[in-house]
Structure formats: C-alpha cells, structure tokens
Amino acid sequence: MITHAATDNMTYHRDGFHIARQVLSSRYLDALEHAIFEPIALQAAHVLGRRFTIEDPLAVRQALMRDLKEQAPDRYLSALKVSQLDVAVLSAAAEPALQAVLRDLGLQHPVVALKPYPIVIAADLHFEGGYNIRPPHQEWPVMQGSHNGLVVWFPLHDVGEEHSSLDMYPGSHLGGVLPYDVSRCGSRVHDSALTMQPVRLALRRGDLVAFSAFTVHRSSPEGDALRVAFSIRFNDLAEPGFIDRAYPDTSSFSISREPLDELDHRFQP
Numbered sequence: 001m002i003t004h005a006a007t008d009n010m011t012y013h014r015d016g017f018h019i020a021r022q023v024l025s026s027r028y029l030d031a032l033e034h035a036i037f038e039p040i041a042l043q044a045a046h047v048l049g050r051r052f053t054i055e056d057p058l059a060v061r062q063a064l065m066r067d068l069k070e071q072a073p074d075r076y077l078s079a080l081k082v083s084q085l086d087v088a089v090l091s092a093a094a095e096p097a098l099q100a101v102l103r104d105l106g107l108q109h110p111v112v113a114l115k116p117y118p119i120v121i122a123a124d125l126h127f128e129g130g131y132n133i134r135p136p137h138q139e140w141p142v143m144q145g146s147h148n149g150l151v152v153w154f155p156l157h158d159v160g161e162e163h164s165s166l167d168m169y170p171g172s173h174l175g176g177v178l179p180y181d182v183s184r185c186g187s188r189v190h191d192s193a194l195t196m197q198p199v200r201l202a203l204r205r206g207d208l209v210a211f212s213a214f215t216v217h218r219s220s221p222e223g224d225a226l227r228v229a230f231s232i233r234f235n236d237l238a239e240p241g242f243i244d245r246a247y248p249d250t251s252s253f254s255i256s257r258e259p260l261d262e263l264d265h266r267f268q269p
C-alpha cells in the first residue's frame with residue numbers, strides 16, 4: 001500500500017530523505033531541460049524532418065521521441081548520452097541552492113560521485129537494458145564512497161499522477177547495506193529486507209529531494225507519461241572513513257583511439 005507524503009517536516013536523519021521546496025530557479029532548470037532535449041530535437045530533425053522545442057508540451061516531445069527511438073534507436077541513445085556532456089549538465093552540481101542543501105545535511109566537502117545524469121523515462125520509451133523505471137534499491141552499491149554520501153534528485157516539471165514519481169522507504173537507511181541482487185538494470189533490494197511501506201513523493205518543478213546512499217528508493221510503478229528528472233550523487237571528501245579508505249571509486253572508463261568510421265574527416269571552419 002502506497003501512502004502519499006503528507007508533510008515535509010520528517011527529518012533527514014530519521015527518514016533518510018529531505019525535501020527542499022522551490023529552491024531551484026527556472027533559469028537553472030531551463031538550461032538543464034535544453035541540454036537534455038536539444039540533442040534529441042536535432043536528431044529528430046535530421047532523421048524525421050520534424051523537431052520540437054522545450055516550449056512544446058511534454059506529450060508532443062514524447063511522441064517525437066518515441067518515433068525517433070523506433071526509427072533510429074542508436075541515435076536516440078546517443079542523443080541521451082551526449083546530453084550528459086552539455087556544460088549545463090557538467091556544472092549542474094555547482095548550483096548554489098543545491099550546495100546549500102548539501103551543507104545543511106552535513107556534507108563538508110561535497111564531490112560528485114559518477115556523472116550527474118538526466119533521467120528520461122516513459123512506458124513507450126522503454127529500452128531493453130536501458131534506463132527504465134527502477135526497482136527498490138540503495139545507491140550505495142554504485143557509490144561505495146563516504147558514509148554520509150547522498151543523492152540529489154529533482155524533476156524538471158511538476159510530477160503528477162500520470163508520471164512515475166519517486167518512492168522512498170523511510171527509515172531504510174538505518175539498516176546498513178541491505179541484501180540485493182544485481183542485474184543489467186542496476187540493483188534490487190531483496191523483498192524480505194523491505195519491512196517498511198514506501199512513500200510517494202509529490203514534487204513540483206523547483207523542488208528537490210536529497211536522500212542517503214543507504215535509503216531504499218524506487219521509481220513508482222504507476223504513470224506512463226514522459227517524466228524527466230535529474231540525479232546527482234555526492235560523497236564527502238572530508239568524511240574520515242572515506243579518507244581512510246583512500247577514496248574508493250566504483251567507476252571505470254575507456255576510450256577507443258581506433259577510427260570509428262571510414263569517412264573522410266577534415267577541418268571545417
């Protein structure tokens with residue numbers, strides 16, 4: 001049974017998550033929205049001869065994205081991937097309002113764990129092995145950084161009943177690393193470890209939720225309209241255990257220097 005979050009005054013330490021209302025500016029969110037959608041819009045114009053702008057309703061964008069995904073799945077995925085390199089996305093973690101929340105929650109020297117990433121989900125944009133709705137999981141397995149590490153998650157639009165929201169399991173951060181399985185879609189906490197009821201978050205554009213790396217959360221299973229959100233994970237460089245463990249890093253990265261195609265590449269002014 002899902003209960004709706006009635007109030008925001010539950011404390012971070014007790015519940016494992018904290019909601020900050022109306023702290024992110026439109027200017028900041030517009031820049032991120034542009035970063036996420038522009039590569040898809042350019043690919044849609046190139047392949048389908050149709051494009052959208054971020055002024056178009058989400059449903060219009062969703063329809064065009066679905067067509068691009070069906071006709072040119074690799075291009076659709078590349079467009080999502082390249083959006084992570086937009087300067088607005090790369091600098092998203094530096095937003096003063098967001099840094100203030102991290103400070104309030106006790107992080108002395110926040111560092112980004114992994115890349116900030118846009119989350120674009122909808123039932124008809126499902127991709128086998130891609131980023132789809134997530135089962136209950138803790139963020140710890142992908143972070144394994146400071147014990148006060150946390151995730152900041154925020155939507156780029158009001159999240160209503162028609163969207164999959166985020167569900168939090170209050171108090172689940174207090175039991176350490178819960179037993180989990182790993183699949184291509186990430187990790188999933190064993191049902192037997194989920195002794196609490198999830199709380200569905202009602203978030204508007206401008207709100208954010210910060211939750212501990214140990215807090216179990218999932219994508220709400222209901223709602224199939226396009227939902228666009230942003231997630232940034234932070235560790236605390238100054239946490240004694242993190243210092244002692246010499247800043248472990250779960251990520252790996254590789255670059256290919258082999259030619260990716262046989263085209264004639266030349267300088268273009």
Ligand SMILES: O=C(O)CCC(=O)C(=O)O
Nearest residue numbers: 119134153218219229231
């Ligand atoms: O956006 C979602 O539905 C899931 C997000 C999530 O699991 C995360 O940001 O850690």
